[in-house]
Each structure stands twice: as C-alpha cells, then as structure tokens.
Amino acid sequence: MTDFLHHLWNTALATGLDVAxxxxxxxxFQIAVLRRRPPNLRRIVIGAVYVLIGLTLFLVGLxxxxxxxxxxxxxxxxxxxxxxxxxxxxxxxxxxxVYVFAAAIGFATTVAEPSLLAVALKxxxxxxxxxxxxxxxxxxxxxxxxGVALGTYRIVTGTPLYWxxxxxxxxxxxxxxxxxxxxxxxxxxxxxSGGVTTSTxxxxxxxxxxxxLASTIPGRSPAIDGFGLIxxxxxxxxxxxxxxxDLAAWRKRxxxxxxxxxxxxxRKPK
Amino acid sequence: MLAGFLSFLRLVLGSLRxxxxxxxxxxxxxxxxxxxxxxxLERIAVGVVLVMLGLTLFIQGLxxxxxxxxxxxxxxxxxxxxLAWLLGFAFCLGFGTTAxxxxxxxxxxxxxxxxxxxxxxxxxxxxxxxxxxxxxxxxAVSVGASLVLGVIRILKGWPVHTIIIGGxxxxxxxxxxxxxxxxxxxxxSGGVTTSTxxxxxxxxxxxxLASSxxGRNPLTDGFGLIxxxxxxxxxxxxLYGMIA
Numbered sequence: 001m002t003d004f005l006h007h008l009w010n011t012a013l014a015t016g017l018d019v020a021x022x023x024x025x026x027x028x029f030q031i032a033v034l035r036r037r038p039p040n041l042r043r044i045v046i047g048a049v050y051v052l053i054g055l056t057l058f059l060v061g062l063x064x065x066x067x068x069x070x071x072x073x074x075x076x077x078x079x080x081x082x083x084x085x086x087x088x089x090x091x092x093x094x095x096x097x098v099y100v101f102a103a104a105i106g107f108a109t110t111v112a113e114p115s116l117l118a119v120a121l122k123x124x125x126x127x128x129x130x131x132x133x134x135x136x137x138x139x140x141x142x143x144x145x146x147g148v149a150l151g152t153y154r155i156v157t158g159t160p161l162y163w164x165x166x167x168x169x170x171x172x173x174x175x176x177x178x179x180x181x182x183x184x185x186x187x188x189x190x191x192x193s194g195g196v197t198t199s200t201x202x203x204x205x206x207x208x209x210x211x212x213l214a215s216t217i218p219g220r221s222p223a224i225d226g227f228g229l230i231x232x233x234x235x236x237x238x239x240x241x242x243x244x245x246d247l248a249a250w251r252k253r254x255x256x257x258x259x260x261x262x263x264x265x266x267r268k269p270k
Numbered sequence: 271m272l273a274g275f276l277s278f279l280r281l282v283l284g285s286l287r288x289x290x291x292x293x294x295x296x297x298x299x300x301x302x303x304x305x306x307x308x309x310x311l312e313r314i315a316v317g318v319v320l321v322m323l324g325l326t327l328f329i330q331g332l333x334x335x336x337x338x339x340x341x342x343x344x345x346x347x348x349x350x351x352x353l354a355w356l357l358g359f360a361f362c363l364g365f366g367t368t369a370x371x372x373x374x375x376x377x378x379x380x381x382x383x384x385x386x387x388x389x390x391x392x393x394x395x396x397x398x399x400x401x402x403x404x405x406x407x408x409x410a411v412s413v414g415a416s417l418v419l420g421v422i423r424i425l426k427g428w429p430v431h432t433i434i435i436g437g438x439x440x441x442x443x444x445x446x447x448x449x450x451x452x453x454x455x456x457x458x459s460g461g462v463t464t465s466t467x468x469x470x471x472x473x474x475x476x477x478x479l480a481s482s483x484x485g486r487n488p489l490t491d492g493f494g495l496i497x498x499x500x501x502x503x504x505x506x507x508x509l510y511g512m513i514a
Contacts, residue, residue, distance in 0.1 A: 018375065022366030026339055029359055034346055040338075047335025054328030055372055057320045062376055065317025068310065069296060076304050101299055108291035115469070161454055162445045169438045176431050188430055191497040200325065201289060203373040203462055207380050215387070223388035227381070227454025234461035234500065 007063075012056040019052055062204050070208025077101060078216045095156045098213065099149040105209070106148035106233060109202045110141040116193070123189045130248040139244040140193050140237045147236030148206060151229040155213045158220055161228045168235045175242040190241040203230055278326070285326045289318065328372070337470055344475040348482045353425075356479075360421045363475060364414035364499065367468040374409060374462050378402040381455045390451050404514065405507065409459050412506030416498040417472065423494065424479050424486060430494040437501045444508040452511025459503040472496055 030036070076082060077098045085094055110116060120136040154164060179187050206229045214226035300308055308314075340363070347359045368374060382398035382405070385391040391401055423433065445453060476495040480486040 018370050021369050022336070025362040025366040026336070026343065029343060029347075029362070030339070033355055033359075034343065034350075044335040044339055047331040047333070050327045050331025050334065051336065052331075054324045054326065054331055055370070056324065058324030058328055058372055059375065061317045061320030061322075061324055062372075063317070065314045065321055067376075067380070068314055068317070072309060073296065073299065076306055077299075079306075082304060082306070097299075097303055101295070101303075104295045104299075105292065108295045112288060112291045114288065161457065162442075165457055166442050166445065169442065173435050173438065176435065180431060188494055188497065191430075191434065199288070200373045201292065201321065204376040204380070205292065207377050207458070211380060211384055214384075221388045221451075222384035223390055223451040224454065226384050227458045229458070230377070230461040231454075231457035 008056065008060055011060050012052070015052055015056045015059065019048070019055065023048060058200075066201065066204045067208045070205045071212040073101065074098075074209050074212025075216050078213060092153065092156050095152075095217075098152050098156065102152040102209065102229075103145040103149040105202075105206070107141045107145035109199065110144040110237075111137055113199055115199070116140055119189065119193055130252050131245060135244065135248070136193070136241065139240050143193075143237035143240030144233050146240070147232035147234075148229055150236070151210065151232035152213060154228065154232075155210060155220060155225050156217060158225060161231075165228075165231060165235065168239065172235070172239055172242070175239065175246070179242050179245060187242075190238050190245065193237045193241045202233075206230055206233060278330075281326045281330055282322060285322045285329075288325075289322060293318070332467065332470075336467075337474075340471040341474040341478070344471070345478040345482075348475070348479040357418050357421060360417040360475060361414035363471060364417040364468070365410045367471050368410040368413040368463055369406060371463065371467050374406055374459070377455075377458060377462050378405045378409075381405060385451065388451065404510065405455070405459070408506050408510040409463060409503045412502040413463050413468065413499050415506070416502035417475070417495060419502075420476070420495040420498045421479065423498075424476065425483070427486070430497060434497055434501065437498075437505065441501070441504050441508075444505060444512075448508040448511050452508060456504050456507035456511065459507050460500045463499055463503050468499060469496060472499060 078095065082097075083094050116137055117133075120133045120140075123131045123136050124133050150164065154161065176187055179190070207227070210229040211222050211226040214220040214222045214224075220226075300306075343359070344363070347356050350356065379398075379402050382391065382402040385401060386393045386398055391397050419433070423430070448456070472495050
C-alpha cells in the first residue's frame with residue numbers, strides 16, 4: 001500500500017512537470033500579450049487541478065492495467081501450448097488468433113470512439129449526404145481492424161515496416177490524386193479520420209500488444225519489430241475512407257444515370 | 271452538491287462506455303479462446319478503475335479550464351493581426367499540448383524500455399528517462415513547427431494535399447537514411463500526437479483563423495492543421511534518431 005502511494009506521489013510530481021509548460025504558455029500569452037484577465041479564473045484553476053489529478057490516476061492505471069493487459073494477451077496468444085506447435089516451428093498461419101484479436105480490438109475501440117462520431121456527422125454534412133454516418137464509422141473501423149491485424153502479421157513474419165508504410169502511402173497519394181477531382185471535400189476528412197482513431201486508451205494497449213508480440217515471438221527484437229501498430233492504425237482508415245468516398249460518389253453517379261434512363265424509358269411508351 | 275455528483279457519475283459512465291468495447295473483446299478472448307488463468311486480476315481491475323477515473327477527471331478538467339481559454343486565445347490571436355505573435359502562439363500551443371499528451375508519455379516510456387531491452391540504450395533508469403524525454407521534446411517541437419507551417423498555409427491559401435504529399439516523400443527518403451530501430455517509433459509518433467489534448471485546441475486555432483480571413487473554409491482549413499501535426503513528428507523523430 002505504501003509502495004502504491006509512493007508510486008502515486010512520484011507520478012503526480014512528474015505529471016506536474018508535464019503540465020507546467022502548457023500552463024506557463026497560456027499564462028504568458030494571457031498576461032504579457034493579450035493583457036486581459038480571463039473570465040472565470042476560479043473555474044480554470046479548478047479545471048487545471050482536475051487535469052493534474054486525472055492525468056496522474058490515468059498514468060498509474062496505465063502501468064497497472066493497460067500495459068500488463070497488452071503484454072499478457074500477447075504472451076498467452078503466442079504461448080506454444082496454446083498454438084499447439086513449438087514456438088520455433090510455428091509459421092505465420094499458426095498465429096491466426098493473434099490477427100483475429102488485433103482486428104477485434106481495432107474494430108471495437110474505433111466504432112465506440114466519440115470523436116469519430118463527431119467527424120462522421122461533419123462528413124455527412126460536407127458530402128451532401130453521399131457519405132452516411134454509420135457507413136463512415138464502419139469504414140474507419142474496418143480500416144483500423146485491417147491495419148492492426150496486418151501490423152501483427154508484420155511482427156509475426158518480421159518483414160520490414162517500411163514496405164507496408166511506403167506502399168500504403170503510395171496508394172494513399174494515388175487515391176488523393178483521384179479524390180481531389182472526384183470528391184475534393186472528403187480529402188481533409190479522410191486524413192483526419194486517421195488521426196481520430198488513435199485514442200488515449202487504444203494507443204497504450206496497442207503499443208503494449210506490439211511490444212509483447214515482438215518479445216515473445218522467437219527472432220524478433222522489440223525495438224525494431226515492436227512498433228508500427230499505431231502507424232498502421234492511422235494509415236489504413238485514410239485508405240478505406242478515400243475508397244469509400246470514391247465508391248459512394250460512383251454509386252451516386254450510377255444512380256443518377258440510371259434514374260435518368262429510367263425516366264426516359266418511363267416517358268417513351270406515352 | 272448532489273447535482274455535481276450526478277454529473278460526475280454521468281462522466282464516469284461515459285468513460286466506462288469508451289472502455290467497454292476493449293474490456294468485452296479481452297473478456298471474450300480470455301473466456302472463449304484462451305481459457306487460461308488471468309494473472310494479477312485484482313491489480314489489473316484496480317488499474318482499469320484508475321484509468322477510468324483518471325480519464326474522466328482529465329477530460330472534465332480540460333473542458334473546464336484549458337479548452338475555453340485555449341479557444342478564446344486562438345480566436346483572439348487569429349483576429350489580432352500580428353503575424354509574429356500569431357506564429358509564436360501557434361508554435362507554443364503545439365509544443366505545450368503535445369508535451370502534456372498522455373498517450374505520448376506512455377509511448378515514449380515504452381519506447382525507452384524497448385530500446386534498453388534490445389541493447390540500444392544502457393539498462394538504467396536515468397538513460398531511459400532522458401531518452402523518453404528527448405523523444406517527447408522532439409515530437410513536441412515538431413508539432414509546434416507543423417502548426418507554424420499550417421498557419422502560414424492558411425494565410426497563403428496553399429492546398430493541403432500538395433504539402434502532405436511532399437511531406438510523405440520526405441518521410442520515405444528519411445526511412446532509408448535513419449537507423450532501423452527508430453523507424454517504428456517515428457511512424458507511431460505520428461498517430462500518437464493527434465489525441466485527447468492536441469486535437470480540440472489545434473482545431474480551434476484553425477477554425478478561428480479560417481473564419482476571420484475572408485475566402486477560407488473553416489472545415490478544410492481546420493482539419494489541415496491536424497494532418498500536418500501527425501506528419502511532422504515522423505520526419506523530426508527520424509532526424510532525432512540520426513543525430514542521437
């Protein structure tokens with residue numbers, strides 16, 4: 001118990017140092033440059049205390065729960081007893097449950113992400129209804145699920161990270177090129193949907209999963225192979241959203257074309 | 271008092287809803303697929319409660335204090351008309367919010383541990399702490415720089431995608447020059463920065479700026495800043511890996 005309190009106190013001190021720069025910056029600009037007293041000063045100070053306490057509890061909880069969960073899942077899913085083959089002989093197909101787990105975590109956390117809902121509502125508005133709210137949420141979630149699963153496949157096989165990332169960005173650039181002409185408004189939203197998927201809870205858990213896999217699978221180094229899952233989780237939603245926007249625009253055009261044909265056909269017999 | 275408690279309870283339930291999908295997926299895999307005993311269950315349960323409470327208080331505190339003040343300042347600077355102060359504020363905003371980003375604190379610590387496990391760093395706490403701090407400061411500086419470029423872009427009206435494509439070409443070139451152990455961390459740091467603290471304040475700056483200049487679209491210009499903020503860290507962290 002005293003150990004725990006000691007840990008809590010140390011984390012609180014470190015957190016104070018982390019939050020200090022932003023408080024100093026805001027205070028400096030408020031006092032020295034804008035030269036006005038902010039309204040609700042008391043509320044702002046209480047808010048800053050909440051931020052400090054909240055961040056401390058979150059970081060302690062992260063060490064006690066999120067990191068261990070990611071590591072335990074990685075260890076148990078790659079355990080030779082669970083795989084049914086010796087670790088040294090296991091091929092990439094033996095790790096099927098690792099990919100399923102990665103995809104499930106990616107999908108579940110993304111569909112429930114509140115900031116994604118906000119972006120989806122805006123996208124619906126901007127696109128004039130061609131992009132539906134649920135369509136976008138599911139598209140982003142599929143992108144994240146595929147990205148994280150592919151990322152774990154990469155760790156299992158030990159192929160270089162940059163093949164996937166460079167390939168992914170090449171595809172993204174081609175899609176951007178196309179989308180700028182077809183549906184230009186969607187491009188910034190698609191880029192943004194990559195950013196909103198990586199929430200504060202998901203990032204540590206996914207990072208721990210990657211590091212855990214890289215340290216339990218024989219022949220992998222945590223430093224070289226353990227990272228990259230978060231990059232996958234933010235790259236693939238952009239690709240899937242641009243793909244979805246392209247598909248939605250194509251369907252709208254086709255419906256418009258069919259509707260016109262239908263109307264002409266309807267007129268003919270008369 | 272009761273009303274305050276009830277609204278806090280509602281916020282805790284909101285955090286629980288965010289955590290629920292993760293807990294469900296893990297419970298499903300533990301019970302149905304793995305069927306193995308879960309070690310340290312009580313400790314982890316306590317940790318999950320701490321994460322939930324911490325996230326609730328953190329977001330509540332941001333909404334009470336930092337967000338309103340940050341947003342009003344972003345609007346004030348966007349309207350003030352002094353370019354030097356605007357760019358200075360943009361840099362400081364990016365730097366300050368990224369330095370306090372919880373996801374980045376977590377990933378930097380994990381990166382330092384992985385580096386010392388792989389023998390890249392000496393295995394002592396001080397070396398790990400200084401590596402993690404260096405990484406965080408690098409990412410914070412890069413987000414600050416990305417906002418400066420983003421603000422200039424909004425003022426000049428350059429299209430987002432040309433800068434993004436140019437940036438990714440630089441990322442690809444640096445990938446072949448940087449030491450292999452930094453590449454994964456560098457790519458990941460791009461996704462980490464656009465998290466809880468940074469996004470709302472940066473979006474406020476972009477929207478405030480775009481709505482005070484005639485002929486700018488608040489939607490596209492506000493989003494462009496976030497896209498830069500997730501691209502620059504990749505470039506800067508790879509450069510950091512080449513120098514360090």
